[in-house]
Amino acid sequence: MSRIGRKPISIPAGVDVKIDGNVVTVKGPKGTLTRAFHPNMNIAQEGNEVIVTRPNDAKENRSLHGLTRTLIHNMVVGVTEGFRKDLEIQGVGYRAAKQGSKLTLTLGFSHPVEFEDTDTIKIELKDALHFSITGIDKQEVGQFAAEVRGVRPPEPYKGKGIRYVGEYVIRKEGKAGKGK
Template sequence: MSRIGRKHIAIPAGVEVKVNGHEVTVKGPKATLTQEFHHDMAIAVEDGAVVVTRPSDEKEHRSLHGLTRTLIANMVQGVSEGFSKELEINGVGYRAAKQGKNLVMTLGFSHQVIMPEIDGITIDVPAPNKIIVHGADKQKVGQFAAEIREKRPPEPYKGKGIKYVGETIIRKEGKAGKGKK
């Protein structure tokens, strides 16, 4: 049995889980998420918990078992608590601001980089060098944060650019780092 797959997913107060065939709808205070899962996985709600079972011990079923359970757990956590990613901007003159529903970034280009908020995602800019992406869908939050980081990834010499909070940038020495003969 999959160690992850066999764990039951506790349903917190205020969260409602509906299983319709292979489609799971999770409704909570923050959002409503719906996702369809593989037809071989059996999903049921028993005693205030979601249970995922698999039909056999085939390799495909074993891998789908843990995946399905994790995706449903992320949906439950997303509608109850939500997910967030924090990004940090490093560099002289690099900054971010929020104008209406748009994220406006000055990243050393000849123009400003403007990114509009998408459905289910909210952007906070508590400081000119910090961006926080919030949302109920873990995949959407991670994808949007990656798209923001992609606009100016951190470079290895001075570390200028956009990076995740807690991410370590492997730094390189410049030309002067070589030994002289």
């Protein structure tokens, strides 16, 4: 049986979980998240815990069991603490600036690249080379961070570009010259 799927999800104080069939709505201090899950999964609330069970040990149900439990847990964590991705810019002349709700990235292109805060995603600028993307939906935060990083991913020769904080970029040696 799924080790992750078996674990109950504890609901902290201040969080309201509503289960309507296989649609789960989680409301907390940071916002509200709603998600529909596969009809094979049985989702039930017992006291201040949510328990996910599966009807049988079919391969599809085994794979959905842990996934469903983790997605509900991420919803609970999102509305209480939120999620954050920290990014940093490396490269001479590369920088970030924020005007209102708009992040402007200068990354060596002929034009600046702009990203706007959405109603669920917020961009916080720490300094010209470090910024954070925060929100309550883990998937949305990760997708937005990947799109920002995708504008100028770190290249392997000089390491220039946008990277996650703590990301290790494998460096390559440059082209070997003649007569060396």
